[in-house]
Amino acid sequence: GxxxxxxxxxxxxxxxxxxxxxxxxxxxxxxxFIWYKQESGxxxxxxxxxxxxxxxxxxxxxxxxxxxxxxxxxxxIAATQPGDSAVYFCAENGETSGSRLTFGExxxxxxxx
Amino acid sequence: xxxVSQHPxxxxxxxxxxxxxxxxxxxxxxxxxxxxxxxPKQSLMLMATSNxxxxxxxxxxxxxxxxxxxxxxxxxxxLTVTSAHPEDSSFYICSARDVFRxxxxxxxxxxxxxxxxx
Numbered sequence: 001g002x003x004x005x006x007x008x009x010x011x012x013x014x015x016x017x018x019x020x021x022x023x024x025x026x027x028x029x030x031x032x033f034i035w036y037k038q039e040s041g042x043x044x045x046x047x048x049x050x051x052x053x054x055x056x057x058x059x060x061x062x063x064x065x066x067x068x069x070x071x072x073x074x075x076x077i078a079a080t081q082p083g084d085s086a087v088y089f090c091a092e093n094g095e096t097s098g099s100r101l102t103f104g105e106x107x108x109x110x111x112x113x
Numbered sequence: 114x115x116x117v118s119q120h121p122x123x124x125x126x127x128x129x130x131x132x133x134x135x136x137x138x139x140x141x142x143x144x145x146x147x148x149x150x151x152x153p154k155q156s157l158m159l160m161a162t163s164n165x166x167x168x169x170x171x172x173x174x175x176x177x178x179x180x181x182x183x184x185x186x187x188x189x190x191x192l193t194v195t196s197a198h199p200e201d202s203s204f205y206i207c208s209a210r211d212v213f214r215x216x217x218x219x220x221x222x223x224x225x226x227x228x229x230x231x
Contacts, residue, residue: 032218043119043206043222044157089156093218099145099210101220103156 012110019077021107023090026071030094034101035064035075037086044089047075077109085111114140117209119223126197126230134192134226136207142187143209147220148180151204163190197230204228 013019025033031052036044050057050064050073057064063076073090087108091101116139126132136146145164149157161177163169163184171177181193190209194201204227208220 036222041204041225041227043117043208043225045222046219049219099218099220100147100159100162103158105156 009105010108010110012112013080015080015082015111015113017080019075019080019084019109019111021075021077021088021109023073023075023104024071025073025090025092025104027092027094027102028071030092032093033064033066033073034091034093035062035073036089036091036103037084038089038106039086047088080109080111082111082113085109115211115219115221116140117143117207117221117223119205119207119226121226122224123227124229126228128198128230129196131193131195132197132228134194134205134207134228136190136192136209136223138188138209138211138221141209141211141221142213143190144187144212145210146184146190147208147210148182148190148192149206149208151206151225153204157206160192194228197228199230202228202230 034049035047037047038044048059048062048064050066055066061078065074087106089106090104118137120135148160151157159172160175161169161171161182163182165184165187169182184190204225206225208222210220
């Protein structure tokens with residue numbers, strides 16, 4: 001079935017380094033992708049999104065890259081800080097799923113001081 | 114803006130009882146609300162989608178008679194877990210969407226409700 005998954009369940013980086021979190025999706029009809037950050041015991045927090053007509057979008061310290069050819073999405077966090085430690089989920093929404101979001105499995109990012 | 118609240122933030126109940134969780138959009142009208150369930154160290158799984166004034170659409174495998182969803186107004190949706198059992202213990206998260214806000218397809222998430230059934 002349709003799924004959105006992540007390559008790595010955990011990622012550990014040093015404070016100040018750049019982090020890259022990856023996501024693979026299988027629904028070729030997906031046209032909207034979102035990255036969420038979830039801290040322990042809290043709801044998901046929107047980070048950045050991208051539509052399928054773009055291949056890159058930048059925010060404050062974050063960049064999302066979309067490669068539709070290989071159905072791959074990545075989130076880059078520049079100068080990672082301890083406050084960035086959380087679980088990061090990608091989610092997708094496609095024409096066939098209407099307004100429903102399909103979430104990936106999540107990556108636990110740990111930033112070491 | 115686009116704040117979604119949930120109440121309660123955590124609840125403990127005995128097996129066999131029912132629990133109601135509220136989801137409110139505080140500063141916008143939610144044309145659609147979504148309910149998710151999340152088990153520890155797992156992703157969010159969509160349970161159902163509800164539109165104001167109409168019946169909820171449940172995902173495959175979700176028992177509609179067990180998880181009652183009511184979306185009676187544009188700012189409030191409730192999820193009632195009926196005859197709760199320990200396996201229903203989970204983190205329940207709602208989100209809300211306003212087709213007239215922003216680009217129309219963003220979902221704004223609540224803080225979640227931790228349900229523990231003993």
